Amino acid sequence: MQEWFARIPSLELAEPWWLLLLPVLLLAAWFKERHERRGKGLAMLFPGLESLRDLGFGSGRILRLLPQWLRWSALFLSVIALTSPHLLYRQTEAEAKGIDVMLVLDISDSMLQKDFAGESRLDAAKEVARNFVLHRSNDRIGLVVFRGKGYTQCPLTIDHDVLAMLLDRLTPAVIQDEGTAIGTAILIAVNRLKASESSNKAVILVTDGENNTGEVGPSTAAGLALQSGIRIYAINAGVISPGNPPNLSGEKGNHPELDEESLRGIARTTGGRYFEVKDPAAFGETMKAIDRLEKKRTSGTIMEHRSGLFTRLVLTVLALFFLEIILSNTRFLRIP
Numbered sequence: 001m002q003e004w005f006a007r008i009p010s011l012e013l014a015e016p017w018w019l020l021l022l023p024v025l026l027l028a029a030w031f032k033e034r035h036e037r038r039g040k041g042l043a044m045l046f047p048g049l050e051s052l053r054d055l056g057f058g059s060g061r062i063l064r065l066l067p068q069w070l071r072w073s074a075l076f077l078s079v080i081a082l083t084s085p086h087l088l089y090r091q092t093e094a095e096a097k098g099i100d101v102m103l104v105l106d107i108s109d110s111m112l113q114k115d116f117a118g119e120s121r122l123d124a125a126k127e128v129a130r131n132f133v134l135h136r137s138n139d140r141i142g143l144v145v146f147r148g149k150g151y152t153q154c155p156l157t158i159d160h161d162v163l164a165m166l167l168d169r170l171t172p173a174v175i176q177d178e179g180t181a182i183g184t185a186i187l188i189a190v191n192r193l194k195a196s197e198s199s200n201k202a203v204i205l206v207t208d209g210e211n212n213t214g215e216v217g218p219s220t221a222a223g224l225a226l227q228s229g230i231r232i233y234a235i236n237a238g239v240i241s242p243g244n245p246p247n248l249s250g251e252k253g254n255h256p257e258l259d260e261e262s263l264r265g266i267a268r269t270t271g272g273r274y275f276e277v278k279d280p281a282a283f284g285e286t287m288k289a290i291d292r293l294e295k296k297r298t299s300g301t302i303m304e305h306r307s308g309l310f311t312r313l314v315l316t317v318l319a320l321f322f323l324e325i326i327l328s329n330t331r332f333l334r335i336p
Contacts, residue, residue, distance in 0.1 A: 014084035021079045067328045074320035081313035086306040099200035100156055102189035103129055104144045106207035107172045108180050121237045124280045125206045128287045130164045142192055146185035148177025148213050181214030186221035194228050201230045208238030218262055222269040231272040233290050234263035
């Protein structure tokens with residue numbers, strides 16, 4: 001909650017002394033109201049006035065006062081505009097530039113096992129990854145997918161809508177090679193991030209299997225990631241929850257008990273963290289935890305961004321005055 005409040009921009013007035021006109025406006029409104037009350041007894045009577053009301057030409061008190069409210073609102077906003085207001089946004093330099101993240105997603109056949117409350121591991125991973133992508137507006141995010149081999153499905157991009165669409169359409173059929181090449185996939189992601197100029201780089205690895213193919217082992221790839229200053233967050237989606245027995249019909253080499261130690265080592269080597277998930281809710285909480293961990297790292301020089309409101313206020317004032325003139329001379333025309 002504190003983080004949410006910290007993101008709310010503050011209002012800054014360049015010339016606040018113009019606010020001294022507000023009491024003058026209040027005083028003018030009071031005198032006008034008092035004058036109208038004193039002149040209530042003076043009236044010009046027109047024959048047939050009741051029949052005009054019956055035909056729908058009358059209006060309630062609230063509608064009758066609408067032109068006055070528009071006029072006084074316009075005057076109030078005119079005073080605010082004279083103060084040269086600005087919205088002030090504060091964020092760290094790292095937050096402004098964002099970080100670079102490569103999602104590394106296992107799409108082997110074992111990820112199709114439906115042990116997430118009827119949802120497959122792959123579908124759960126795609127959903128939380130999609131939400132993560134759409135909530136990191138300042139970050140460049142890419143996608144590497146792998147089975148027996150890996151390849152870059154999407155390079156680093158700020159077009160998160162396109163990346164979300166690619167995640168939605170992702171199936172194991174995009175790679176035909178059998179196996180689980182975790183080390184190869186990490187190496188591909190590291191090579192993509194090495195060319196980045198960002199000071200904050202991370203890999204989010206989601207897998208349910210044990211590395212059983214590829215020319216590069218996970219520990220070797222993790223060492224290369226460490227040399228490049230890249231953190232790896234390893235998510236084990238193959239943890240079998242109570243009541244969900246393992247599906248032995250999937251690809252061979254899917255041994256969660258062996259995979260866990262390997263994934264822990266990858267995360268520990270690079271300064272990241274290891275997570276294991278047992279249901280979709282835990283999957284979502286894991287991605288939120290990674291999001292919080294990366295946001296804590298985005299510290300640095302505080303940058304201030306100002307957005308002027310003068311032009312928008314002037315346009316609003318003109319619109320209110322125009323609407324007040326139109327209504328006062330048409331629907332709410334008053335005979336002196």
